[in-house]
Amino acid sequence: MSDGPALRLDGVSKVYGRNGSAVRALDGVSVAIPRGSFTAVMGPSGSGKSTFLHCAAGLDRATSGTAWLGSTEVSGLSERRATELRRERVGFVFQAFNLVPALTVRHNVELPLRLAGRRIDRRRVDEVLARVGLLEKRDVRPAQLSGGQQQRVAVARALITRPDVIFGDEPTGALDTMTAKSVLELLRGIVGDGGQTVVMVTHDPVAASYADTVLFLADGRLVGELAEPTAERVADRMTRLGAWA
Numbered sequence: 001m002s003d004g005p006a007l008r009l010d011g012v013s014k015v016y017g018r019n020g021s022a023v024r025a026l027d028g029v030s031v032a033i034p035r036g037s038f039t040a041v042m043g044p045s046g047s048g049k050s051t052f053l054h055c056a057a058g059l060d061r062a063t064s065g066t067a068w069l070g071s072t073e074v075s076g077l078s079e080r081r082a083t084e085l086r087r088e089r090v091g092f093v094f095q096a097f098n099l100v101p102a103l104t105v106r107h108n109v110e111l112p113l114r115l116a117g118r119r120i121d122r123r124r125v126d127e128v129l130a131r132v133g134l135l136e137k138r139d140v141r142p143a144q145l146s147g148g149q150q151q152r153v154a155v156a157r158a159l160i161t162r163p164d165v166i167f168g169d170e171p172t173g174a175l176d177t178m179t180a181k182s183v184l185e186l187l188r189g190i191v192g193d194g195g196q197t198v199v200m201v202t203h204d205p206v207a208a209s210y211a212d213t214v215l216f217l218a219d220g221r222l223v224g225e226l227a228e229p230t231a232e233r234v235a236d237r238m239t240r241l242g243a244w245a
């Protein structure tokens with residue numbers, strides 16, 4: 001593994017649609033996210049947060065500029081290589097958990113390995129389930145779990161391939177405050193003891209305060225950065241961006 005940033009965007013723009021109906025969702029965004037850091041991405045609705053995540057993770061292709069994951073240029077990959085990269089090098093945690101209801105917890109966590117045609121190491125699966133505090137729930141189905149527990153299964157599923165970067169798109173958006181706290185502490189812990197990199201889009205200043213750095217987007221542009229954020233300072237910046245006007 002190289003020593004450079006986990007993630008780098010160089011002048012990334014993303015335009016949806018054409019001509020009269022074109023929307024510039026990202027407008028020349030440049031940023032480097034260090035390995036082993038926890039970054040939150042905030043901004044008003046429609047500011048480009050999801051687009052940022054999608055372009056950085058290889059879910060979507062930038063219209064111009066380059067996106068790097070470690071030393072791999074994500075923006076230049078063929079569809080097949082982008083799919084491989086998503087399977088092997090990044091993990092995703094979404095607001096809606098996206099677990100497969102018919103599969104047990106253990107089988108949900110194993111799924112990325114199966115999709116990548118990799119060997120299932122039961123001990124590794126148990127280790128990851130223990131890491132998220134759900135080893136004893138490994139044989140139940142998602143419907144038998146609380147929202148917070150389901151999200152912790154989703155975190156385990158994201159961790160199983162040992163990805164370089166874990167992307168969260170509003171990972172605590174569907175959770176109550178206390179449950180959200182346990183998921184955020186888990187993400188914080190992954191960065192702390194696993195040296196992994198977490199990048200999370202959120203609307204919640206309290207969630208953002210768990211990060212090392214908050215990036216602020218407005219109208220597709222990177223308009224600010226806050227290190228060692230507190231919920232109050234994040235909320236203040238968001239107010240000044242007109243997010244809650």
Ligand SMILES: Nc1ncnc2c1ncn2[C@@H]1O[C@H](COP(=O)(O)OP(=O)(O)OP(=O)(O)O)[C@@H](O)[C@H]1O
Binds near residue numbers: 017044050
């Ligand atoms: N597939 C698409 N086709 C056309 N326009 C899109 C598409 N996806 C996003 N956009 C537009 O790009 C802009 C940025 O959208 P994006 O979803 O990245 O913002 P966001 O900050 O994540 O918003 P929110 O907080 O509301 O989820 C918006 O104006 C949106 O309408």
